[in-house]
Amino acid sequence: MNIKQIPRPISGGLILSYKCSAECRHCIYACSQRWPSDWISEENLEMILKQLSGKILSDTYGPRTTGLNSGLHFTGGEPFLNFELLCKAVEIADKLNIPSMFVETNCFWAVDDKFTKEKLKILKKKGLRGIMISVNPFYLEYVPFERTDRAIRISLDVFGKNVMVYQLEYYKKFKNWGLHDKIPFEEYLKLENKEDFLRNVEFFATGRAPYRLKDVLKDIFPLLSAEYFFKEKCITPFLRSWHNHFDNYGNFIPGFCAGISLGDCRELDRLLKEGIDLDQFPVLRFLIEENMYGLYKFAKEKGFKDLETGYLSKCHLCMELRRFLFLNYEFQELKPKEFYNHLD
Numbered sequence: 001m002n003i004k005q006i007p008r009p010i011s012g013g014l015i016l017s018y019k020c021s022a023e024c025r026h027c028i029y030a031c032s033q034r035w036p037s038d039w040i041s042e043e044n045l046e047m048i049l050k051q052l053s054g055k056i057l058s059d060t061y062g063p064r065t066t067g068l069n070s071g072l073h074f075t076g077g078e079p080f081l082n083f084e085l086l087c088k089a090v091e092i093a094d095k096l097n098i099p100s101m102f103v104e105t106n107c108f109w110a111v112d113d114k115f116t117k118e119k120l121k122i123l124k125k126k127g128l129r130g131i132m133i134s135v136n137p138f139y140l141e142y143v144p145f146e147r148t149d150r151a152i153r154i155s156l157d158v159f160g161k162n163v164m165v166y167q168l169e170y171y172k173k174f175k176n177w178g179l180h181d182k183i184p185f186e187e188y189l190k191l192e193n194k195e196d197f198l199r200n201v202e203f204f205a206t207g208r209a210p211y212r213l214k215d216v217l218k219d220i221f222p223l224l225s226a227e228y229f230f231k232e233k234c235i236t237p238f239l240r241s242w243h244n245h246f247d248n249y250g251n252f253i254p255g256f257c258a259g260i261s262l263g264d265c266r267e268l269d270r271l272l273k274e275g276i277d278l279d280q281f282p283v284l285r286f287l288i289e290e291n292m293y294g295l296y297k298f299a300k301e302k303g304f305k306d307l308e309t310g311y312l313s314k315c316h317l318c319m320e321l322r323r324f325l326f327l328n329y330e331f332q333e334l335k336p337k338e339f340y341n342h343l344d
């Protein structure tokens with residue numbers, strides 16, 4: 001046996017489903033409308049929240065305040081697609097005294113003032129402390145800017161200082177430009193030149209991004225051969241206590257490493273007590289003990305063929321290796337399965 005202990009999670013996101021009203025080019029979890037409506041069951045919701053209760057810590061200024069990397073957030077996919085379930089999740093988490101609870105949204109649902117205020121007030125009454133609103137050119141392809149603007153304005157009324165706008169710089173920029181409606185990404189690049197865009201926008205070169213943004217990104221992320229990434233370590237993003245994710249299928253997803261499961265978060269206490277036997281999960285073992293080189297060598301021995309074009313990032317290489325292993329073999333740690341079918 002080769003046991004590795006997992007750090008106790010102190011903050012993170014609960015994915016209610018991977019279904020989304022949008023299909024953003026940079027989406028880490030490759031969410032879209034095409035995912036099945038596998039919303040988390042009430043039973044799993046209860047089980048996971050009970051496991052997280054007592055572990056999730058408050059934001060610096062207390063349990064009623066929120067911060068991007070503290071407390072617990074409800075996410076997806078788009079949580080407002082199933083408002084009833086979102087309400088249920090907030091209610092249960094509140095009863096369990098989970099601190100610094102907020103929801104992350106793309107605002108597609110903020111169609112008018114009355115409706116928007118109503119929804120936010122309901123959530124607040126049920127115990128939600130705040131909201132995180134996503135703004136950047138990728139969301140603008142799917143969500144009319146008026147809705148984002150409305151949701152921010154009304155959220156400030158309802159949640160006060162517990163409103164997080166990510167990225168605030170883009171919100172200010174879009175307001176100054178007087179933007180309306182949605183804007184296709186290619187059109188957007190006529191408004192902000194590519195160099196500025198690449199300097200300003202924040203996202204991870206993982207998930208869907210390497211597949212849908214390769215042509216735009218290759219100016220800042222030159223395509224490199226696999227060897228270039230061999231020495232890069234994954235242990236920090238991989239085994240950490242903060243900002244992990246827990247999904248509707250019961251997967252404990254390390255950090256932002258979509259498509260990898262450390263185990264069943266419905267049995268988090270057991271997982272934390274017993275640790276993971278890395279001998280049973282070779283993909284985890286390579287990523288933890290041998291960095292990208294270990295996983296690359298393993299996949300090569302199993303028949304992996306390098307992309308002739310090269311890779312945008314360490315995570316791009318990691319996903320190509322994992323996708324190959326997923327499609328040709330069976331590894332329990334490569335979950336959820338649908339993730340690998342929705343990348344491009």
Ligand code: SF4
Pocket residue numbers: 020021022023024026027028029030031032076077078106134
């Ligand atoms: S980034 Fe957010 S809004 Fe965009 S597809 Fe992913 S989950 Fe949906």
Ligand code: SF4
Pocket residue numbers: 206233234237238256257258287314315316318319
């Ligand atoms: S390379 Fe893989 S394991 Fe490492 S941070 Fe990226 S997605 Fe996670």
